Amino acid sequence: MTTLINQNPIIYEASAGNSTREWRESDDNEDSADPIDAQEIFDLIRSISDPEHPLSLEQLNVAQRDHILVSDENSSVLVEFTPTIPHCSMATLIGLCIRVRLLRCLPSRFKVDISVRKGTHQSEHAVNKQLNDKERVAAALENSHLLEVVNQCLATAT
């Protein structure tokens, strides 16, 4: 890539370690049901690499824990992400990476919606529509070149 779309992104401090989740009493109790929460989803996606910077989605503030909505009971997850700049042409790719990561890690009962945080991208509607069209996502993942790019971004996800 010759020119970066966002040459000087703001970098935020990433939390240390694998999980920023606070310890819960139920963590030590193996018998208790362990519902999936926003922190767990955030932990799955925060270390995904940005497609054009050697930085994580957390470091770029693209993914934020407070912008994730989870209902374990209804098996639903909504992830809103914030492109670094409103004309970011990588927005769809970032959303696809988040979707693939969750597709691979979450139990299949979960229905996942991915969208650009309201007001943070000039083609918000088009990006959201594409990211939530399962047929387009399925077709995209059969494109070996695209899948390779996605896998590269996911290689850093822990």
Added chain:
Amino acid sequence: MPRLEQLAVLQGHEDRVWCTAWHPTKPIMATCSGDKTVRIWQATNAQDPTKWQCINVLEGGHKRTIRSVAWSPDGRQLATGSFDATTGIWERDEEYGDDYECVATLEGHENETKSIAWSKSGALLATCSRDKSVWIWEVEEDNDFECLSVLQEHTQDVKMVAWHPTEELLASASYDDTIKIWKDDDDDWYCSDTLQGHDSTVWAIDFSPTGDQLVSASADQTLKIWKRFAPGNNMGIMTPRRGEPVWKCVATVAGQHDRCIYSVSWSKVHGLIASAGADNKIRLFEATDARPDAPGRLTEDQQRTMNEPGVLLEAMAVAEVQEAHGMSDINSVAWYPNQEHGEWLASGGDDGTVRIWRVVRD
């Protein structure tokens, strides 16, 4: 009230099932999947619809997901539409066993073929694609298919094509949120109407038994029923294009599905509408005339001034199955096409299974 009873769960596909298609006359079904195969299923004994077996697996014809499958009206051929941009035509080789072989490959779309449909007479085949186009093919002798027309008026992916049950009239549903009606004028195909009203992708369409109505299913979580008004209709609905009917929305079903609706099937036998989607539910509706005081029903004066028919039909929810494929999306529902087993419904889902249901009236 009718209810749906599950008769059988057919396992074999190794990825999500995208489409289910009944043979026009026999208790046989073709299904296709992300596993790049088509499976043909047959009731082992037509008197016992709980026992099914996979009698054929069509492999190797496509390099990518097979998105849709459709039988020719005489049941002799099967068409497959794939993400590899091609359409396959398959025939059973009756001399050498019962295997199907690919006898033609239709090329032309730039990328994923999403849906295919044979006209009632079997003389025409329509295909559509993410390349925004609809192609009309003429079926010629010796498995030759000639492209008659490439229709490019949709502004986004075309998700599905469906032929009218008796006329040479085609409907297409699109990611551009519209449905278009296509007609032939001396081998010149043109768009005769564009149906606007859905707020998101229209995933599926199906005609009513007579073909005067059309049901559509959308990512906006609603179903709509559209009715054809001929020039000089007694509702006073204007038909701007000379001699050309118009299609108007006469019912909207909201609040019944709470995620994308991917499939809809209007029974040509008993008139029940089945719909299914990402909320894991199959729902059945009965379309009846709306009461004079139905919400959204316009007075005659309003009809005249707004030139809209308003709500003429009510689609009453008459049955539902929650978690019909467990917690998985349902991508396809299809009613059995004729009287013999008109009460059968097939469904295909992200769980990789195909299910057979029967509507029972207690």
